[in-house]
Amino acid sequence: MSHTVRRVSDLPADGGPATRPSTPPRLRAPAHLVSPRARLMWTAVAALEVLVLLALQVGWWWLDGDGSRTPHVVVGLLWLVFAVAYVGGMPLWRYRVHRWETTPTAVYTQRGWLSQERRIAPVSRIQTVDLARGPVHQLFGLASVTVTTASAAGPLTIEGLDADVARRLVDELTDATVAETGDAT
Template identity: 65%
Template sequence: MESADLSLRPPRHRVSRTAIWFWTVRAVLGWLVLTAVQVAWLLLDDGDRGPHVVAFAVTAVLAVAHVAVMPWWRYKVHRWETTADAVYTQSGWLRQEWRIAPISRIQTVDSERGPLEQLFGLANVTVTTASAAGPLRVHGLGRDTARRLVDELTARTEATTGDAT
C-alpha cells in the first residue's frame, strides 16, 4: 500500500471574508479599551499633560496601523483544507504557522463560537491530535462551513482504523 503524500503546502481554502470584519471589530474594541484607560489616566492625573499626549499619539498611530493592516493580512494568510488523508492549516499574521494532521491521528473535532463570532455568523474548528504541538485551529469559518467541516472530519475519523496516537 502506497502512503499518501502529506507534504507541507499552502492549503486551498480561505476563511470567510466576513472574518475580515470580525477581526476589524475585535481590534477596534481592544484599542477602545486602551483608549478608555488613557482617558481615565488623563482625568485622574493633575500633573503634566505631555506624557498623556505622547501616549495617546502612539496609541492612535498603532491602532490605525493595526486595524488597517491586520485583518486583511490575516485573511490573506489564514487557509485550511481537508483531504482523504489529512487536515492542512495555515495561520498567523506576524508569526505564521503551517500544520498537517493525518486523519488517522485525529482524536477530537470541536467547533466553538463566541458572542462576537455569533454576531458575524462565524465559527472556529479545533482538531485535536496526539501531537505535542497542540491542536490545529481554523478560525473565521462561516457557520455552515464549520458545521460541514466538523461533520466531514468526524465521519472520516470514525471510518479510519488506528489508535489516533
C-alpha cells in the same frame, strides 16, 4: 481497506459526492481562505481592544490632572498610530494568511499574522473534532473548528469559517476519522 472522504471544498455544485485520489500528506500551503466576514470580526475585536486602551489613556489623563500634558500627548499620538495600523491592517493581513484544507489523508492549516504557523494533521491521528461559536462568532455568522490530535504541539484550529461550512467540515472530519483504520495516537 480504502474509503472515500467528501470534502467541503470538493463538493460539486449539485451537492453530490466528489473524490480525489489520496496522496501522502506533505506540509504545504492550504488551498482555502476563511470566510471574508472573518475580516469584519477581527476588525470589531481589534476596535474593542483599542477602545480599552483609549479608556486607560483617558483615565490616566484625568488622574494626572496637575502634571504636564506633554507625556499624554506623546502617548496619545503613539496610541493613535498604533490603533490605526492595528485596526486597519491586522484583519486584512490575517485574512490573507489564514487558510485551511482537508484531503482524504490530512487536515492542513495556516494561521497567524505577526507569528505564522503552518500545520498538518494526518486523519489517522485525529482524536476529536470540535465546533465553537462564541458570541462574537455568532454575531458574524462564523465558527471555529478545532482538530485535536495526539500531537504535543496541540490542536489545529481553523478560525473564521462560515458557520455552515464549519458544520459540514466537522461532519466530514468526523466521518473520515471513524472510517480511518489508524490508531489515532
